[in-house]
Amino acid sequence: MRRVRKILKAKPVIEGAGVRLKRLFGKPELPLLDPFLLLDDFHSNDPDDYLAGFPMHPHRGIETITYILHGEVAHRDSMGNRGVIQSGDVQWMTAGGGIIHEEMPKRTEGTLWGFQLWANLPASHKMMAPRYQNIKAGEIPCVSPNTDVSIKVICGEVGGVRGPVQGIVSRPEYLDITIHPNAVYEHATEKDCTVFAYVIEGSGSFEGEDHPPILPENLILFAYGSGIRVRTAEEPVRFLLISGQAVREQIAWSGPIVMNTRDELETAFEEYRLGTFLRHN
Numbered sequence: 692m693r694r695v696r697k698i699l700k701a702k703p704v705i706e707g708a709g710v711r712l713k714r715l716f717g718k719p720e721l722p723l724l725d726p727f728l729l730l731d732d733f734h735s736n737d738p739d740d741y742l743a744g745f746p747m748h749p750h751r752g753i754e755t756i757t758y759i760l761h762g763e764v765a766h767r768d769s770m771g772n773r774g775v776i777q778s779g780d781v782q783w784m785t786a787g788g789g790i791i792h793e794e795m796p797k798r799t800e801g802t803l804w805g806f807q808l809w810a811n812l813p814a815s816h817k818m819m820a821p822r823y824q825n826i827k828a829g830e831i832p833c834v835s836p837n838t839d840v841s842i843k844v845i846c847g848e849v850g851g852v853r854g855p856v857q858g859i860v861s862r863p864e865y866l867d868i869t870i871h872p873n874a875v876y877e878h879a880t881e882k883d884c885t886v887f888a889y890v891i892e893g894s895g896s897f898e899g900e901d902h903p904p905i906l907p908e909n910l911i912l913f914a915y916g917s918g919i920r921v922r923t924a925e926e927p928v929r930f931l932l933i934s935g936q937a938v939r940e941q942i943a944w945s946g947p948i949v950m951n952t953r954d955e956l957e958t959a960f961e962e963y964r965l966g967t968f969l970r971h972n
């Protein structure tokens with residue numbers, strides 16, 4: 692079983708045009724979570740925290756994965772996509788060689804709550820044609836390996852059930868797992884991939900019997916191994932379990948663009964200034 696290698700705690704940051712959110716990891720943590728670059732948790736009852744949104748901005752060299760638990764985020768992009776990501780929906784956007792888009796949270800009754808994960812693309816795919824997979828909540832299968840566990844399979848395969856997001860370069864797994872109280876669950880993972888869990892509700896122990904329970908807004912990075920084991924006590928636990936194959940390449944990263952070299956980065960920003968940034972659309 693994989694042991695807990697490191698626990699990361701959410702830190703408040705301000706992003707976009709003034710959105711208050713919590714960051715679990717980003718540039719300072721490179722290359723700890725390779726192929727993943729960044730994870731943000733936006734979770735607020737106060738529209739002033741999020742209405743400023745993320746007006747038009749470019750991306751190149753990465754994929755962004757947005758999962759909304761509650762609320763709505765309107766988006767539009769340079770490929771002509773336009774719509775609203777709603778509660779339970781996932782948007783998997785491959786920026787590839789270039790996309791310009793806008794992500795604007797809408798005023799929500801109660802809590803706006805969602806996550807954005809960035810996954811790096813290897814040099815061989817950084818300039819691929821951009822693509823966009825918009826997955827509605829009802830398209831995400833939920834499987835129960837036993838009566839104590841339910842798993843929303845966003846990407847990857849559990850018990851022969853494949854998630855709707857497919858064809859992703861780093862062969863990621865993205866699961867939303869809930870475990871009832873007083874239960875144990877073991878989940879197999881590919882031996883050499885990067886695996887982390889992000890607790891979103893309740894608490895659970897992610898290792899042998901003695902490990903203290905991990906609480907919400909804590910991210911567990913696992914050491915290498917063939918699977919993870921989670922144990923609950925009186926409380927249930929809900930967590931995202933995410934894994935992927937490390938890219939293991941040099942990274943040059945500035946804002947929303949992640950390339951291999953400084954030259955590539957400078958070219959990207961120069962092209963954005965000149966209006967020649969978009970290659971495929």
Ligand code: FE2
Pocket residue numbers: 745748750755792794947
């Ligand atoms: Fe973006």
